[in-house]
Amino acid sequence: MEERWDLINKRFVMLVSVVLAIFISSKISAVTINPGFEFVVGNETYTVQQTMGFSIIIIDSTYIIFNDTGFYLTAPNDMTITLVYINDDIAGAGDGDKVIEFNADTSGGNVLFDFSGFTASTDYIVKRNGTQIANPTANGSGYISFSNNVWSSHSFEISQDGEGPGDTTAPETSNMNVAQSNPIDTESGFGWENFTCTVTDNVEVNNVFINITHSGSSTTNVSMTKISGTNQYYYNTILSHGNYTYFIWANDTSDNTDVSSGSTLSVPPNWDINNDGDCIVFDLNLVSNHFDETGSSGWIREDVNNNGEIKVLDIVFLSNNYGGTWWV
Numbered sequence: 001m002e003e004r005w006d007l008i009n010k011r012f013v014m015l016v017s018v019v020l021a022i023f024i025s026s027k028i029s030a031v032t033i034n035p036g037f038e039f040v041v042g043n044e045t046y047t048v049q050q051t052m053g054f055s056i057i058i059i060d061s062t063y064i065i066f067n068d069t070g071f072y073l074t075a076p077n078d079m080t081i082t083l084v085y086i087n088d089d090i091a092g093a094g095d096g097d098k099v100i101e102f103n104a105d106t107s108g109g110n111v112l113f114d115f116s117g118f119t120a121s122t123d124y125i126v127k128r129n130g131t132q133i134a135n136p137t138a139n140g141s142g143y144i145s146f147s148n149n150v151w152s153s154h155s156f157e158i159s160q161d162g163e164g165p166g167d168t169t170a171p172e173t174s175n176m177n178v179a180q181s182n183p184i185d186t187e188s189g190f191g192w193e194n195f196t197c198t199v200t201d202n203v204e205v206n207n208v209f210i211n212i213t214h215s216g217s218s219t220t221n222v223s224m225t226k227i228s229g230t231n232q233y234y235y236n237t238i239l240s241h242g243n244y245t246y247f248i249w250a251n252d253t254s255d256n257t258d259v260s261s262g263s264t265l266s267v268p269p270n271w272d273i274n275n276d277g278d279c280i281v282f283d284l285n286l287v288s289n290h291f292d293e294t295g296s297s298g299w300i301r302e303d304v305n306n307n308g309e310i311k312v313l314d315i316v317f318l319s320n321n322y323g324g325t326w327w328v
Contacts, residue, residue, distance in 0.1 A: 028057045039064055044073055048083045049103070069100065070116035076109035084155075091119050091167075093160045099124070105153040115158070118142045122164035127157045135161065167254035171201040175232075176248060178265055183301045186241050186270055190298040190306050193267070195235045197224070197260070201252040208233045212246040224248075241269035241326050269326055271318050273301045277327035279318060287314050 032053045039046040039057075041064045058065040063072045069086050073079065084101040093099055100115065118124065118138040126134040126146050134146035148154070175198040185191030199208050208224045224233035244267065248260040268275040273283040290302040290310045298306035304314040 028059070030055060031057055041071075043075060043078045044071075045078075045080045046071070046083065047080070050084075052083060052086070065116070068117035070114075072114035072116065074112040074114075075106055076111075077107045079104065079106040079111065090117055093119070093164075095161070095163050096159060098157060098159045100158040101156070103153060103155050104148075106151055108149075108151045110147055110149040111151075112145065112147045113156075114143060114145045116141070116143050118144050119160075119164050123161040125159050125161045127159075128154050130155075130157075167203050167252065168256060169202045169252075170256040170258045171199050171205055171250040171252050173248045173250055173258055173260040174198045174200075176260060176263055178246075178263075180267075183298070184268060184275075185298055185301075185306065186238070186267065187298070187306055188238055192236060192238050193265070195224070195237075195246065197233055197248050198231050199233055199248070199250045199258075200231050201256075204253045205231075206251050206253045206255075208248065208250045210235050210246060210248055212239075212244055214240070214244055215242045221249075239265075239267045241267050241272075243267075243327065269321070270301070270304050270306075271321040271324065272326060273304070273318075278325040279321045279323065283318055284315065284322075287318060 032051060033048045034051050035048055037047060039059060041059060042062060044064075046064055054066050056065075056067060058070075063070055065071070066083070066086055067088055069090065071081065073081070080103075082103040082105075084103065085098060087093055087097065087099040090099050099118070104111070120138050120140050120142050123135060123137050124144055125132055126136065128148065128150075133148065136144040136146055138144050144158075148156075175196070177196050179194045179196070181191045181193075195210055195212075197208070197210075199205050205226075208226070209221055210224050212220045212222075214220075222235060224235045226233050244265040245262050246265065247262045249257065251257040266275070271279045271283065273286045276282070287302050287304065287310060290300065292310065293302075294309045295303070297303070297308040299308070302310050302314065304317045307313070
């Protein structure tokens, strides 16, 4: 049985080599690797010391990536890399935390180790058999490098040196929207505006505020309420008539902030029935067309005073505002 497994394993290595010779790269998703299972990349062979699981493995002719951690090695001779540990949250690592451990074996020569997936501008310590041999800093793309020319079989461990910059990713605001009562109304108990948005973050959202400016003058800045179990937030209010601009401000628990682009909103007064910016004969005509009709309070905009019937009082209300404009 053991001889049969060795034969299957060798055939798999040969198959991977053939595939890599044909395709530039390939992806394997949600994979569990057992000891003895090999990946061949150029003159490098990758295996594991104990069973390890990965959400994705990307294999190329010159590198291999486990989750977000890429191995880019340049070795003059055949080389075996045995993975012992890969931290699945390198970005969340703290001072002294181990991020990678592996064994490397080759016959000699200077081997250049390049790794990706590290936290930009963060220092790391590289130890060989427990002794520090390098102290690289990850560049802006999250790569670190070091070399080694002392060979046989060695254990390498990479750990974070210092706290690093931490979380630098700002929240992201999307799906901004505002719903208004139907019909639109500026009287309390009849009209309302409900502002909504979606805010996400790679760690955790802290605060979400909406900033509403009325006709370029007065400003309201209030906290939005999160809908439990979602990334959605809302603010429900009733606005007086006028034109508004609004935007969303959000921060996360690391105080990274995001300011959305501005949006506009128009809220007509009750006396501008057709929402054209002023109160003239067209608004009176609309009331006349529904005169003596009844319904629930404020069921249409022609019920100007929201008493459920369209009578002379609605015409009086319009007459008192006749010729008025509100569009600024």
